[in-house]
Amino acid sequence: MVIPYARQSISEQDLNAVAEVLQSDYLTQGPVVPAFEDAVAQLVGAKYAVAGNSATSMLHLACLALGVTTGDLVWTSPNSFVASANCALYCGAEIDFVDIESETFNMSATALAAKLELAKKSNRLPKVIIPVHMGGQSCDMQSIGSLARQYDIKVVEDASHAIGGTYNSQRIGNCAHSDITIFSFHPVKIITSGEGGMATTQDEGLAHDMRMLRSHGITRDESEFEFTNDGPWYYEQQELGFNYRLTDIAAALGLSQLQRIDSFIQQRNSIAARYNEAFASTLVAAPHIASNSVSAFHLYIARCDFENLKVTRVQLFQKMKDMGVLLNLHYIPIYRQPYFAKMGFDRKTFPNAERYYAQAFSIPMYADLTETDQNTVISSLLNALSTQ
Ligand SMILES: *Cc1c(COP(=O)(O)O)cnc(C)c1O
Secondary structure (H helix, E strand, O other): OOEOOOOOOOOHHHHHHHHHHHOOOOOEOOOHHHHHHHHHHHHHOOOEEEEEOOHHHHHHHHHHHOOOOOOOEEEEOOOOOOHHHHHHHHOOOEEEEOOEOOOOOOEOHHHHHHHHHHHHHOOOOOOEEEOEOHHHOOOOHHHHHHHHHHHOOEEEEEOOOOOOOEEOOEEOOOOOOOOEEEEEOOOOOOOOOOOOEEEEEOOHHHHHHHHHHOEOOEEOOHHHOOOOOOOOOOOEEOOOOOEOOOEHHHHHHHHHHHOOHHHHHHHHHHHHHHHHHHHOOOOOEOOOOOOOEEOOOOOEEEEOOHHHOOOOHHHHHHHHHHOOEOOEOOOOOHHHOHHHHOOOOOHHHOHHHHHHHHHEEEEOOOOOOOHHHHHHHHHHHHHHHHOO
16 A cells, blocks of 8 residues: 555545535536635635636636736746746746745745846846745745835736645735735645636636636626627627636535635644654754744655765655655756756756755645554655665
8 A cells, every 4th residue: 555645535525515516407607616716715815716627727817817928927936836837838928937945945035036126127027926835835925925016016826735824824815915816626735626726816807807718708798798789699709718617516526625624734734743743853854834824735845965865865765665655746846847948047047946856855745644654654754764
């Protein structure tokens, strides 16, 4: 039996919620998607929530709603999944990266300030920045938000890891320092709908635009029609949109999972506390969580100074696998991917992302990880690091 790095937790209630939709009138475009949207909006304290079939889709729509287009520039964190950067490329924009903080692995507000000052001088400021809440811990949104206001830049929080987490005692997703926040409901994340994503915002116009774009750019609202209403069948396509809709089947799973969000976060945090304690005064560096944050702990990211160890990281991954524990690495810096490398990024401009990539690895973390399995992870890891 193998311990994976992440996995979903499915309850009897989840099964029933999905079965109920399957026996109802609507498998999609029914009442459950809006119910899921309302529940997420209420949880995080946002006026509006717009569901879609993935976080990637919603990142794309967020960029479009903020007007990102050909010739624009978008900045994100190099330490993220490629979707955080691809959303800008889908809109025809160019992408660039801001180096991370070595302690939180999040976009550095200091590096951002320095890069903005240079960009202003060369008249090449980004239209949108996309900070990523790495592992479930919020970025320093107060600093990032105030820089964005100073330079008149829009902010999309990629909170794919972070639903349920808090920043300054408020839920991530209330957009206190941003325009839009995006959540992912992929099965490895905190709650799942199979595939799925959601955007939250306090801005009615942005919510409206994302809603329209997720369904072909079509409106059925008569008050919005540009041409004459031909009759009861009439609708208008006013923009080039997509089919990025979430199904009611998926929304039912997401909504049911959401009822357990606080226990998921609590379980993840107690596993993290257990790991922290076990790794104190060992070769394993635990992740640092700022005092004004509660991480959703999508990931537990450990680091080792492999240059000064007898075990390489490749060997560590193999040894752990032999002991039935799967490790992972989040993330390969995006600019290192062949598709992005062609754009000509210089690795030396991201020293913290490079050091992080040399040291980091993710160990198993999910709500249902049993105490026995936690013990196996801890003892296997310490054992693997102490042997040659
Ligand atoms: C998972 C993830 C995404 C993409 O989410 P999907 O729902 O799979 O599209 C985007 N950004 C980050 C940081 C992620 O971890």
